[in-house]
Amino acid sequence: MKVEARIFDVCTAFFFLAAIVYTVLTQESVGVAGLWLTGGLSLIIGTYFRFVARRLEERPEDNPEAEVSDGAGEVGFFSPGSYWPVTLALAAAFLGLSLAFWHIWMIGFGLVFVLVAVAGLVFEYHVRPSHH
Known part of the structure; x- marks a missing residue:
């Protein structure tokens, strides 16, 4: 999760920098509010990823010296015949x-x-649970 947190840190910095520049160069309030709120939401997501990363063991994606084979194995369970995603x-x-x-x-x-x-x-x- 550290990689994801870093990505959102960069996005947050960009959005806040763009918001500052846009605020100075224009007097348009909707765009200014949108950029500041986008930066804030990006900050929230990045903070969440940093918070979760502290509680998880290191993943191969977080290790710069990891090999491709370190990520081998079961990824997760995916329902093979579910109609619920289409229904949703x-x-x-x-x-x-x-x-x-x-x-x-x-x-x-x-x-x-x-x-x-x-x-x-x-x-x-x-x-x-079955009642046997």
Whole structure:
């Protein structure tokens, strides 16, 4: 996570520098606010990565002398036949369209649709204990 934290440190410095230059050169308030907020959000993410990096053991990505073979092995579990990601994408698209056209009943339905899809994705492999 140290690599990711450094990337966001560089982004944060760039956004704040751009915000300073933009503030001095223009009097346009929306762009100024957007750049300052972007810098702040980048700072939050970088701080989170630094916080997490202290609690994790060093990964091969964090070691400049690591070999490619150091990262070999299982990466994680990926569901081979899940329809929930597609369902979530459709729910997000529906919610986006409902926001674009500002139909309140569609927004309500879209929010429920997104929540159901997220719950389905999160709890896909959660099985109730059997009563034997």
